[in-house]
Amino acid sequence: MDTGTIQNIENEIVDEFSVFDEWMDKYEYIIEMGKTLPHLDEKYKTEEKKVAGCQSQVWLNSKFENGKVIFEADSDAIITKGLIGLLIRVLSNQTPEDIINAKLEFIDKIGMKDHLSMNRANGLTAMIKRMKSDANEFILNQHAN
Amino acid sequence: MNKENEILKQTSSVPKNGIIENKDVLNGNNISSKFDVEKIRRDFPILKIKVHGKPLVYFDNAATTQKPQHVLDELNKYYNEYNSNVHRGVHYLSEKATGAFEEARKKIKTFLNAKSTSEIIFTRGTTEAINLVAASYGYENIKEGDEIIISTLEHHSNIVPWQMLCERKNAKLKIIPLNEYDELVIEEYEKLFSNKTKLVAVAHTSNTLGTINPVKKIIEIAHSRNVPVLIDGAQAVQHTKVDVQDLDCDFFAFSGHKIYGPTGIGALYGKENLLDKMPPYQGGGEMIRHVRFEKTIYNDLPYKFEAGTPDIAGSIGLGAALDYVNEIGLNIIAEYEKEILIYATNEFKKIDGLRIIGNARNKASVISFLVGNIHPYDTGTILDQMGIAIRTGHHCTEPLMRYLKIPGTARASFAFYNTKEEIDLLVKGILKVKKMFE
Numbered sequence: 322m323d324t325g326t327i328q329n330i331e332n333e334i335v336d337e338f339s340v341f342d343e344w345m346d347k348y349e350y351i352i353e354m355g356k357t358l359p360h361l362d363e364k365y366k367t368e369e370k371k372v373a374g375c376q377s378q379v380w381l382n383s384k385f386e387n388g389k390v391i392f393e394a395d396s397d398a399i400i401t402k403g404l405i406g407l408l409i410r411v412l413s414n415q416t417p418e419d420i421i422n423a424k425l426e427f428i429d430k431i432g433m434k435d436h437l438s439m440n441r442a443n444g445l446t447a448m449i450k451r452m453k454s455d456a457n458e459f460i461l462n463q464h465a466n
Numbered sequence: 467m468n469k470e471n472e473i474l475k476q477t478s479s480v481p482k483n484g485i486i487e488n489k490d491v492l493n494g495n496n497i498s499s500k501f502d503v504e505k506i507r508r509d510f511p512i513l514k515i516k517v518h519g520k521p522l523v524y525f526d527n528a529a530t531t532q533k534p535q536h537v538l539d540e541l542n543k544y545y546n547e548y549n550s551n552v553h554r555g556v557h558y559l560s561e562k563a564t565g566a567f568e569e570a571r572k573k574i575k576t577f578l579n580a581k582s583t584s585e586i587i588f589t590r591g592t593t594e595a596i597n598l599v600a601a602s603y604g605y606e607n608i609k610e611g612d613e614i615i616i617s618t619l620e621h622h623s624n625i626v627p628w629q630m631l632c633e634r635k636n637a638k639l640k641i642i643p644l645n646e647y648d649e650l651v652i653e654e655y656e657k658l659f660s661n662k663t664k665l666v667a668v669a670h671t672s673n674t675l676g677t678i679n680p681v682k683k684i685i686e687i688a689h690s691r692n693v694p695v696l697i698d699g700a701q702a703v704q705h706t707k708v709d710v711q712d713l714d715c716d717f718f719a720f721s722g723h724k725i726y727g728p729t730g731i732g733a734l735y736g737k738e739n740l741l742d743k744m745p746p747y748q749g750g751g752e753m754i755r756h757v758r759f760e761k762t763i764y765n766d767l768p769y770k771f772e773a774g775t776p777d778i779a780g781s782i783g784l785g786a787a788l789d790y791v792n793e794i795g796l797n798i799i800a801e802y803e804k805e806i807l808i809y810a811t812n813e814f815k816k817i818d819g820l821r822i823i824g825n826a827r828n829k830a831s832v833i834s835f836l837v838g839n840i841h842p843y844d845t846g847t848i849l850d851q852m853g854i855a856i857r858t859g860h861h862c863t864e865p866l867m868r869y870l871k872i873p874g875t876a877r878a879s880f881a882f883y884n885t886k887e888e889i890d891l892l893v894k895g896i897l898k899v900k901k902m903f904e
Binding site for chain 2: 344345348349352377378397398399401
């Protein structure tokens with residue numbers, strides 16, 4: 322897991338991508354990201370954990386530990402998985418408030434804004450929404466206790 | 467005319483696992499020598515654009531087609547020179563607009579070989595046309611316990627309106643199964659009939675598989691049992707001549723934007739005696755003869771089903787598109803597309819691990835495929851970066867995907883402005899996709 326603020330990690334990622342001129346290199350890097358994503362336990366690949374609104378199947382599991390939200394995820398589309406890997410790098414192990422407030426400008430900066438568009442029935446937009454909403458749940462539960 | 471039919475017959479069977487030698491195609495006379503595809507491409511301005519810095523390779527024609535300059539010019543001309551509301555004005559512009567609008571209706575009538583313009587109703591497209599029949603004919607004629615037959619390969623637009631109707635009326639949907647060639651099983655279809663069957667609704671051609679259904683036979687079988695048939699023609703009219711009298715279908719729906727016309731316009735053909743008895747779909751201006759608070763008298767056909775100001779520009783654009791297609795000739799288009807389909811199919815079969823989804827013996831120029839275990843979304847994303855536009859996903863045929871037990875497909879659908887060179891680029895792209903993901 323990356324340590325550091327969301328902004329720091331985003332900057333790191335933008336730096337890493339800045340060496341790529343060719344789209345193919347970028348995508349190959351993203352594919353690699355997907356391969357290094359920690360394995361999501363099969364027990365979390367349920368309908369309930371599925372992120373709705375995607376062409377590929379995307380599952381997200383969230384845990385709350387020591388005031389931080391930990392995310393785990395998987396997808397059956399490799400590019401989606403890679404992008405999820407990047408999101409998890411940025412948003413996992415952060416406080417719920419930081420997660421909810423994250424603007425995630427890095428996505429545009431690395432040239433992946435297309436994957437955010439409403440047009441693309443992909444995991445990314447729905448994923449971000451789910452991650453923020455899960456983070457919010459942890460805040461609400463805290464207040465309830 | 468007969469010679470062309472002969473040629474088409476010879477090329478209509480594609481061996482399941484074999485590769486067709488070019489000499490089998492059109493008796494060795496290459497259609498592309500008769501058909502100047504480069505000249506045709508110049509008619510379509512959008513084909514010049516670059517996508518991600520690469521020339522556009524547009525293989526998503528089953529989703530929507532590109533528009534020839536002629537259609538664009540006519541749309542422009544309408545708004546520049548004679549835009550006006552139709553059917554009610556006494557002034558010059560309204561006369562001209564009305565004339566053009568009704569002329570477009572006439573063009574559709576001729577195109578489909580309908581008996582009368584009373585049988586041609588303008589709609590927003592195929593989906594609205596089917597909803598119209600479900601809401602009007604369906605609502606009036608389907609009772610509790612009745613049955614409607616559709617098929618496994620239907621598009622959602624030819625499933626959901628019937629589901630909604632069945633829910634309202636407590637009626638039942640019955641589904642025609644597919645065989646191992648992804649064709650409808652006619653023997654099983656016959657078995658689905660009961661004395662409760664009130665309607666059959668079936669696609670002419672599958673948007674996902676390319677399968678061309680034996681609609682004439684399907685209609686004969688239904689009619690022998692006094693059951694009317696609606697044909698979803700969204701993927702038919704751009705590929706082949708449709709003669710609604712010859713088919714004897716009771717309803718036929720198609721979309722303008724899939725036959726090189728603008729979006730937002732389409733038509734429903736219905737037999738006059740059926741349409742006559744059907745209650746109106748939407749109420750409002752245009753579809754009435756007299757309005758009184760006590761009782762309103764509805765207008766004659768086809769206007770009874772055209773409430774509100776129609777898409778006048780759209781209808782004129784559609785008329786222009788039909789003119790353009792007729793100018794080339796649907797027979798020529800069909801021959802060329804067949805050649806393209808055979809070429810692409812053969813090239814695809816050479817790719818190790820590529821699985822073609824949809825192996826009907828009679829197909830339109832649509833190829834759904836999967837590359838090994840690579841998710842179609844991944845395939846489509848990489849191809850997009852190379853300027854190649856295909857469609858990925860379930861193609862609005864989710865029940866079909868579940869039946870085939872696949873999450874979706876990558877789909878390349880060809881039009882008569884696509885070339886073999888473009889197919890070569892697609893093949894190259896697929897090989898690159900393989901390299902990146904395997």
